[in-house]
Amino acid sequence: MTAPPAGPPIDLRSDTVTRPDARMRDAMAHAEVGDDVLDGDPTMRALEEQVAGLLGQTDALWVPSGSMGNLIALCAHLERGDRFLVPDRAHILDLEVGTAAWLAGGMPRTLPWSAAPGTPSPADIDRAVARGGPYFALRDRLLCLENTHSAAGGTVTDPAQHLLLADAAHAAGLLVHLDGARLWNAAVALDVPPAALAEGADTVQVCLSKGLGAPVGSVLAGSAAFVREARRLRKMLGGGVRQGGVLAAAGLVALERVDRLALDHDHARLLADGLVDRGWKVDPPQTNIVLVSADDPPDTAELLAERGVLTVPTETGVRLVTHRDVSRSDILRAVASFPRPS
Known part of the structure; x- marks a missing residue:
């Protein structure tokens, strides 16, 4: 016989099911706003600058979702038909409805978890990269990493291992994008600053609605030139957010709760x-x-x-x-x- 529930359902499906509390809702209600598409939104800009600083990046851009952030990075880094390397069962590969191929035009090659669950080794990268060959051969342009790796069970990659992977990618002529949807969790688990886990990454995406309690939103960080292009790509994908400070205010409160x-x-x-x-x-x-x-x-x-x-x-x-x-x-x-x- 099935035991009857002893209370309301306990929702453990994801850390995205959280609801904004009274403090977060109050911050949203009283946020200073502007038209982010035309003139910029002050609260949005404050959030982007804070996240860029936390990640050790030059600039950042708010996006509605981590999937959009990852897609923008792929679109910026790849030309159609380019190949990108990615750990097996990565979110960007299995759980983002194929936009890496459909919109970014990228061809994935999966890497095994040789170093640890969810983490490839530098040797995996070196073996996977195509070098030379005729004009019609595949061209490798990008390494995508994920920290924590969701499908592996929220496993973390420490700063030293991450930097080895980034260095191996750069040595092979690749750019590096980090899907850090739960990078905050990795930083807390390892007791290191988030920037230590983003070192060597050309671009980083972090989520504010996983674990931190914001109702929506991620931030995509990188160089100033990258963020200019990312803003253009966000608009192409329908991501003009107008008075986005209402949502950015929730993100600023969320950042107070990382610990x-x-x-x-x-x-x-x-x-x-x-x-x-x-x-x-x-x-x-x-x-x-x-x-x-x-x-x-x-x-x-x-x-x-x-x-x-x-x-x-x-x-x-x-x-x-x-x-x-x-x-x-x-x-x-x-x-x-x-x-x-x-």
Whole structure:
């Protein structure tokens, strides 16, 4: 028999399900705004400058989503038919509806996780890059990295390994784009500044609605010349945001909350340890993503939903993501909702 829910559903599908709290809504309501397309929006500009500084980049541009930010970077870096290298199962490859090929015209080549889950090695890059050949051979132009790597379970790449990869790419004549949708999580987990994880990247995308609680928005950072082109590309994609300061104000509040991601990581470990105690096989989480093995992922997710815990089925089990809107008591109730494996 399915145990009845003991309270409202616990939504662990993603750290994007959070809702802006009263302080964030108040900041949005009272934001100073301007027409960002015509004259610039002061609150938007303040957010972009702050994120650029945090990432060690020259300039930055607010975009509605991380997917748009990644796409703009691909469009700026690639010409049609160019190949880009990317770790296997990266978000930019599997979960952005093929825009890398459809709009950016890029041809992907996946790299294995040789160095660590979600992380290739410099040797992988060196082997993958095509050198020379006739005019009709593939031309490699870009390395895309992801930190944390979502599909690998929120795994982190430390500054030293990241710089080795960036250096290997540059030595091979490639540019480097970093999909840092959860770069804040990696920085907190490693106790390093975000800029230490972006060193050597030509462009970086970071998300404000994953974990930090903003209702929408990411920021794309790079050189001043890149951001000028990125603004043009954002407009081409329909991304003129007008009085965007209303949304940027939420992002500024979100940035104040980076340090509290450590609590999400603590909750992820509490969740993982509790499920192991109940007999489940769980990958030890490095940040806020918990991967649980299951023989029938869809049925497992459905059973858990009936018990009041919302998860996402994967190829090998279910994924649970901790975030600011779940408490320690929610985590303990989620653990208790898992049946003991037969």
